[in-house]
Amino acid sequence: MTGLATHAAPIIPPIDGIFRALSDPTRRHVLERLGSSPASVSELAAPYDMALPSFVEHLKILEGCGLVSSRKTGRVRTYKLAPEPLKLVEDWLAKQRQLWERRLDQLDEYLMTLKEQNT
Structure with a gap:
């Protein structure tokens, strides 16, 4: 035995990530917007007065918990709702x-x- 403690990252239940994503009004609005049709990052970011990298963080959280999916065609990344x-x-x-x-x-x-x- 080496005496070194190993610390595993805590396992976060999927529902916690979903509630985290839903806790922010910007992310809820994005989900509502995607409910009507898929959209590009620039289309989704247009109504917000924030830097694009900050807005993309919101999209990463939504994608990370599975509420949206994305695909890249050329230089355009398009997001769509994944309501499951x-x-x-x-x-x-x-x-x-x-x-x-x-x-x-x-x-x-x-x-x-x-x-x-x-x-």
Whole structure:
């Protein structure tokens, strides 16, 4: 044994990357824009007052979590929406909704019981 500690990079669940991507309004807007049709980097960046390298970082985050895909034809890189990863978020939110609806129903039943006892 060498006594050296090895530190593996933490494994980040895919849903965390998706939520990270969705946490930024610029990235959400890009996804909304790509919902209508694929677009080039310059078309996507046009509405924003930021340097192109900064905007490209947003696209890298979206592509990194699988929400968009890109292809390069000549000197033009075109992005398109890849909505399949949103299913992970949809499923997670549905579970949370079910959990909280059940909890609220239980609270409602408890409050009704208290009300009946006090009347």
